[in-house]
Amino acid sequence: MKHRSKQFLRAIKKHGPAYLFLLPNFGGLIAFTIYPILFAFFMSFTDWNLFSPAQWVGLANYKDLFTWDPFFWKTMGKTLYYVVLTVPGGIVIGLMLALLMNRAMRGITIFRSAVFIPQVMSLVTVSVIWRWLYNTDIGLFNYILSVVGLPTVDWLTSEAMVMPSIAIMSIWKGMGYNAVIFLAGLKAIPSVYYEAARIDGASNWRMFWSVTLPLITPSLFFIGVMSSIGAFQVFAEPFVMTNGGPGDASRVYGMYIYQNAFRFFDMGYASAMSYVLFVVILIFTIIQLRVTKSGGEDISFM
Amino acid sequence: MTHFNPTRLLKKAFVFLSMAVILVVVLLPFYWTVISSLKTSGGIFVYPPKWLPDRWVWSNYVDVFKAAPFGRYFLNTVFYSVSVMIGQLVSCSLAGFAFARLKFPGRNKLFLLYLATMMIPTQVTQVPMYVLMRNYGWLDTWMVMIIPGLFGGPFGTFLMRQFMMTIPRDLDEAALIDGANLFTIYTKVMLPLTKPVLSVLGVFSLMQVWNDFMWPLIMLSSQKTFTLTLGLYSFQGQYYTDWNLLMAAATLVMIPVLLAFAFAQRYIIEGITVTGMKG
Numbered sequence: 001m002k003h004r005s006k007q008f009l010r011a012i013k014k015h016g017p018a019y020l021f022l023l024p025n026f027g028g029l030i031a032f033t034i035y036p037i038l039f040a041f042f043m044s045f046t047d048w049n050l051f052s053p054a055q056w057v058g059l060a061n062y063k064d065l066f067t068w069d070p071f072f073w074k075t076m077g078k079t080l081y082y083v084v085l086t087v088p089g090g091i092v093i094g095l096m097l098a099l100l101m102n103r104a105m106r107g108i109t110i111f112r113s114a115v116f117i118p119q120v121m122s123l124v125t126v127s128v129i130w131r132w133l134y135n136t137d138i139g140l141f142n143y144i145l146s147v148v149g150l151p152t153v154d155w156l157t158s159e160a161m162v163m164p165s166i167a168i169m170s171i172w173k174g175m176g177y178n179a180v181i182f183l184a185g186l187k188a189i190p191s192v193y194y195e196a197a198r199i200d201g202a203s204n205w206r207m208f209w210s211v212t213l214p215l216i217t218p219s220l221f222f223i224g225v226m227s228s229i230g231a232f233q234v235f236a237e238p239f240v241m242t243n244g245g246p247g248d249a250s251r252v253y254g255m256y257i258y259q260n261a262f263r264f265f266d267m268g269y270a271s272a273m274s275y276v277l278f279v280v281i282l283i284f285t286i287i288q289l290r291v292t293k294s295g296g297e298d299i300s301f302m
Numbered sequence: 303m304t305h306f307n308p309t310r311l312l313k314k315a316f317v318f319l320s321m322a323v324i325l326v327v328v329l330l331p332f333y334w335t336v337i338s339s340l341k342t343s344g345g346i347f348v349y350p351p352k353w354l355p356d357r358w359v360w361s362n363y364v365d366v367f368k369a370a371p372f373g374r375y376f377l378n379t380v381f382y383s384v385s386v387m388i389g390q391l392v393s394c395s396l397a398g399f400a401f402a403r404l405k406f407p408g409r410n411k412l413f414l415l416y417l418a419t420m421m422i423p424t425q426v427t428q429v430p431m432y433v434l435m436r437n438y439g440w441l442d443t444w445m446v447m448i449i450p451g452l453f454g455g456p457f458g459t460f461l462m463r464q465f466m467m468t469i470p471r472d473l474d475e476a477a478l479i480d481g482a483n484l485f486t487i488y489t490k491v492m493l494p495l496t497k498p499v500l501s502v503l504g505v506f507s508l509m510q511v512w513n514d515f516m517w518p519l520i521m522l523s524s525q526k527t528f529t530l531t532l533g534l535y536s537f538q539g540q541y542y543t544d545w546n547l548l549m550a551a552a553t554l555v556m557i558p559v560l561l562a563f564a565f566a567q568r569y570i571i572e573g574i575t576v577t578g579m580k581g
Binding site (some may be wrong): 010011015016018019021024025026027028029030031033034035036037039040043050080085097100103105111113114115116117118120121122123124125128129130131133135137140143147172176177180181183184219229232233235236240254255259261262267270271273274275277278281282285 | 320321324325327328329330331332334335337338346347349350351378392393394396397399400401402405406407409412415416419421422423424425426427428429430431432433434436450452453454455456459470484485501509512513514515516520530531532535538545548549551552555556559560562563567570571575
């Protein structure tokens with residue numbers, strides 16, 4: 001027994017400093033991330049409105065979500081639609097932009113910074129601005145359309161257009177970020193590959209598909225995963241621009257969680273919803289990992 | 303080799319043209335915001351809209367300040383974001399040092415735990431955090447905006463650790479032989495060498511608190527604690543179609559971010575390149 005405690009003391013003396021260095025950060029992680037995650041998991045099995053004691057309901061919240069709540073499928077569908085609109089669109093536009101920026105040219109860094117500006121703005125600012133640009137009667141976009149003789153669009157006021165309109169804004173906001181990441185990937189490709197391909201007589205188009213694209217798979221994977229994780233959690237854009245309207249056309253899953261938690265104070269139900277979102281994101285990430293891996297290139301994510 | 307090569311010239315023209323179009327697409331919304339913010343409340347509804355205001359109504363900005371305490375929002379936002387930034391720099395660099403340099407039981411498992419928490423969507427923690435903050439009595443105070451962020455997140459620790467791993471060990475071993483203790487090595491050897499990544503992390507955490515919307519929306523309820531983004535959102539609620547005032551408020555919120563970006567753009571873009579590729 002005495003030997004044991006001596007060993008323990010020695011271990012403390014040896015490793016104590018390491019734990020001291022970790023303490024503030026790890027303490028914060030436990031108190032404000034890990035504990036809440038576990039707490040939410042527990043809450044998701046209860047019926048609790050904050051004002052009366054929580055009631056244990058087992059799996060009832062999850063059962064309600066899948067079998068009873070029509071808004072669960074509706075808002076999840078809207079969110080998936082948003083993911084499908086923004087992630088591939090963001091990747092294609094970001095990559096095109098990076099290809100355009102991948103050249104030695106005077107003023108190219110200024111161009112790069114300018115394209116990046118929307119990314120550093122807050123979502124609220126950008127959403128407020130774009131609500132004005134999208135205005136059906138006197139907004140800038142419809143004015144430009146009418147000047148060039150095209151029919152005007154009910155950007156935020158028609159059920160069919162509202163999600164695409166929000167997606168266009170998101171792609172606009174994020175394209176500088178995507179381009180900068182793709183640019184780093186492009187710059188890392190050794191020029192010998194291109195030289196070899198050119199000697200073999202490959203066209204630019206061919207080189208893009210057989211050299212560039214396979215070699216930037218890590219960037220592709222990174223942007224694919226990160227932007228889908230972000231897109232599944234979309235909240236501020238529809239919340240600020242349309243508050244979910246017209247009707248429920250832009251009510252996304254993140255908004256529905258918010259409403260359940262902070263409007264109806266249905267904390268248990270909202271926690272169950274957030275855990276379902278977590279699982280959906282996890283599955284989506286694993287699928288992307290599989291797809292990119294089968295694309296040939298090994299991913300060194302860390 | 304000819305001096306005049308039509309396909310090359312055509313290609314160059316195409317590149318310039320596309321860049322010009324992209325610049326217009328990126329910058330036009332901001333131009334339109336500023337121009338709209340200077341129009342009269344009648345002029346804003348004139349159709350077709352004018353590319354420059356007839357009369358430059360600078361008093362719109364005075365009206366915005368009269369309608370909502372944007373000065374207060376600004377000071378609050380500075381206070382919250384700078385405090386969180388300092389806390390994050392300290393705690394993330396301390397923890398990053400432990401992960402990069404010190405050997406202790408459970409290090410790798412703990413690091414995996416850090417990585418795993420980065421995958422969790424914010425919604426999962428926000429609902430329980432609201433309950434906790436409510437129980438602590440921190441709702442609608444500066445504490446809810448600063449204390450949870452003060453200890454730094456897994457991302458900052460990850461960033462610091464990755465960078466510190468690239469610093470040659472000879473330096474701290476030499477200091478150790480000279481009799482320096484771990485804390486001296488951290489402050490005198492590591493911190494000076496990690497300045498570039500400290501600035502990246504500083505800018506990132508500043509931007510994150512500055513631009514965050516959902517957290518203050520949930521946690522704050524009175525104007526005296528609002529941040530700029532939340533203030534702008536609540537301003538939109540009151541002046542939903544007073545477009546000139548709304549755009550003036552949006553411009554006010556934009557200006558500090560634009561100024562900061564002008565100074566810090568190198569760190570932001572390089573930081574994203576580094577974290578994007580290595581993270």
